[in-house]
Amino acid sequence: MGFQSERKGLVTTAGTNHYPREFHLWDLPQKQIFGRLDDDYRRVLISSLVERLGIVTLSELLNVDPVTVREWTVDSSDQLAGQRSGYLRLDVLFRVAHIAGNGFSANEIEGHVTALKGYRRSLPAYDIRFPFVESSSMIRLLMHFIGDGSLYPTVGSTKPSAYTNKNAILRKGFISCLKEIFGDVSTCVRERTSDLDRAHVSVPKWISYVVAHFYPDALFGQLQARLPIAIFSLPRKLQTEAIRTLADDDGSVQELCIRFVSGSRTLLEDTRRLMLQIVQEDPELSRSEKDTLGNALSSVRQQRNWYRLDVGFRAFKWYRRTIGFSHPDKKRELDFRIRAAQRSRLLDTLTHDFLILSELLSGQRTAQDIAIANFIREEYVHAALRYHSARGRVVKCGKSLKRKKAAWRWALTDCGRKWVHTLSVANKRRSKDFMREALPHRDYMRYRWLKSVELTPE
Secondary structure (H helix, E strand, O other): OOEEOOOOOOEEOOOOOOOOOEEOHHHOOOOOOEEEEOHHHHHHHHHHHHHHHOHHHHHHHHOOOHHHHHHHOOOOOOOOOOOOOOEEEHHHHHHHHHHHHHHOOHHHHHHOEEEEEOOOOOOOEEOOOOOEEOOHHHHHHHHHHHOOEEOOOOOOOOOOEEEEOOOHHHHHHHHHHHHHHHOEEOOEEEOOOOOOOOOEEEEOHHHHHHHHHHOOOOEOOOOOOEOOHHHHHOOHHHHHHHHHHHHHHHEEEOOOEEEEEEOOHHHHHHHHHHHHHHHHOOOOOOHHHHHHHHHHEOOOEEEOOEEEEEEEHHHHHHHHHHOOOOOHHHHHHHHHHHHHHHHHHHOOHHHHHHHHHHHHHHOOEEHHHHHHHHOOOHHHHHHHHHHHHOOOOEEEEEEEOOOOOOEEEEEEOHHHHHHHHHHHHHHHHOOHHHHHHHOOHHHHHHHOOOOOOOOOOO
16 A cells, blocks of 8 residues: 555555555656646646636636736647646646646546656656656666766756766667656757767756655765665665666776776665675575675775775676676676686696787787687786796787777797797697606696696687
8 A cells, every 4th residue: 555645635655665666746846847738638627717716816826927827728839828838837736636626636637747847948758657667767767877977956956967978878778768767858968079078968957856856865976876775675676777777887897806986985885785685685595605695795995086896706607697787898898707717717727828829929919808819817818928928938019008998018029939839739739748848847837737628719
């Protein structure tokens, strides 16, 4: 059962623990949102009140100007109608319903609302469908505003509400969430034109009022963001959706961890608490597995002016199965890290070095390029390059600027090319006796532990 709202007879699930929650017209912020009724219904509703009470009396009861009441009785396409003739502020609209009596119920009025907007020249949303359901789209929208969004729900604030992300797929997904919840929303999409002008999607200001009204204890902003308490009571599917969306915006896949970074310590602590809750409530995990995953989740740590939360490598498979990414690059990176770790465990040091150095026969490469090409963990590549650099087989040739972080490019020396041929022969024979005779003692000690696996390309 929902609770009775302040308006007698209106039942809502917006303030209950019943899921999925539903938000009706009367659950929206009443003084900041205007609703547009279809012309025929609005004319009949207002005209009946004008005939019964008179335009002056009605305007006094509604606390609006008589000219505004007169505009409500005219078709919105009429030249005599004002720009806001079809829109009534929601608190005024429900006073109209109360004065009209049983002939015009609030539920009936909700069915005739065709558009919503904010004050003045705010961009409207058409084809509104009530009720708004607390679905995956609503959770994604909320978390995008908390993550890479800027949302200023304070009435009178001139700061725009927008979502900023350079990934076009995530921006399109954000717009899709808006349309799924609010119908045909007018947005302003801007692609990146310079380093100072980032790609973003600007949304009507009134949407920030609605989102903040649905989740009143959520905080937004780079330094003070935090999750709403309602997140911890949502079904598991929506909780994982919340973490996935935040990871798309503020997460990254590292060699040994999935890292969340934020200027708000509270946001990361809430995220950690939510992730631990999902782990403990996962019916497919044993007690020991839950303990392992709990230990893989680090505490929130400060790094310069930011805070970070790390999900350790031991939780990678669980994270991919349970939460995952929507961001295509991060999803691909997570898959690579897991596959590279699995393959690296199967290969011995001799095979590792042969694959790594053979990649340099084609030209200069960074350690990450070599790791991706051969599905080997990047730390193994770095270790091998350091080892062979000390023996004059590879050299650094400057930094590559193709990636976010500049990385050293490596190349083979003449000695290194000869060494690749030696490793090729050793890898084919895979004999300790041959390696003891053909390789220097230090290299033999590096390669003496052989695994009986067949080398197949990934």
